[in-house]
Amino acid sequence: SYELTQPPSVSVSPGQTASITCSGDKLGDKYASWYQQRPGQSPVLVIYQDTKRPSGIPERFSGSNSGNTATLTISGTQAMDEADYYCQAWDKSTAVFGGGTKLTVL
Amino acid sequence: QLQLQESGPGLVKPSETLSLTCTVSGGSISSNSYFWGWLRQPPGKGLEWIATIYYTGTTYYNPSLKSRLTISVDTSKNQFSLKLSSVSAADTAVYYCARHKQLVLDAWFDPWGPGALVTVSS
Numbered sequence: 029s030y031e032l033t034q035p036p037s038v039s040v041s042p043g044q045t046a047s048i049t050c051s052g053d054k055l056g057d058k059y060a061s062w063y064q065q066r067p068g069q070s071p072v073l074v075i076y077q078d079t080k081r082p083s084g085i086p087e088r089f090s091g092s093n094s095g096n097t098a099t100l101t102i103s104g105t106q107a108m109d110e111a112d113y114y115c116q117a118w119d120k121s122t123a124v125f126g127g128g129t130k131l132t133v134l
Numbered sequence: 135q136l137q138l139q140e141s142g143p144g145l146v147k148p149s150e151t152l153s154l155t156c157t158v159s160g161g162s163i164s165s166n167s168y169f170w171g172w173l174r175q176p177p178g179k180g181l182e183w184i185a186t187i188y189y190t191g192t193t194y195y196n197p198s199l200k201s202r203l204t205i206s207v208d209t210s211k212n213q214f215s216l217k218l219s220s221v222s223a224a225d226t227a228v229y230y231c232a233r234h235k236q237l238v239l240d241a242w243f244d245p246w247g248p249g250a251l252v253t254v255s256s
Binding site: 029058059061063065070071072073076077082114116118121122123124125126127128 | 171173180181182183186194196197198230234235236239240241242243244245246247248249
């Protein structure tokens, strides 16, 4: 079965750029989506089709996907961005999630 | 604004069947643009996709759960439902329903319901 791998944690200082990676075999040949989950809340879609932002998601969230790695980038990170982030792809009629990355804004 | 709401028992005994319903409001479950999905998250762990259904009855299942799963849709009530049989403590999780956008090579989930905690315990 297909697997997606994320780092368990990433730290960033307020105002700096945070990058969260998601690795999978030939992931660049698929599309990646990203979800933000704040403590005690439901996941929220922040990026779909590698680079697209849903309505209402701040422009500081961006995505890329090439080779074996998709990346979620948060520019000018704010304290409110502290959350768990999950990548997701669709493979052989199955939705696959990465294990999640806890973003800490120090 | 589309909203989803999970409902069902919060406590299920081991070996019994977990049953949940998702009620969709603010939009039609019979939309030809969207599927509808179930996902779960064990306490302190990551997200897992369970299954997806289209209003016509087309389904996709997580292979690791398929033998225990039944998913159905009731267009007259704008609802879809999940049944997971022979549950164990490993099935304890927050269960989410979500709208599932499905393309040929891509799929994503948006929005999600608030989630329903289901505990498997005697």
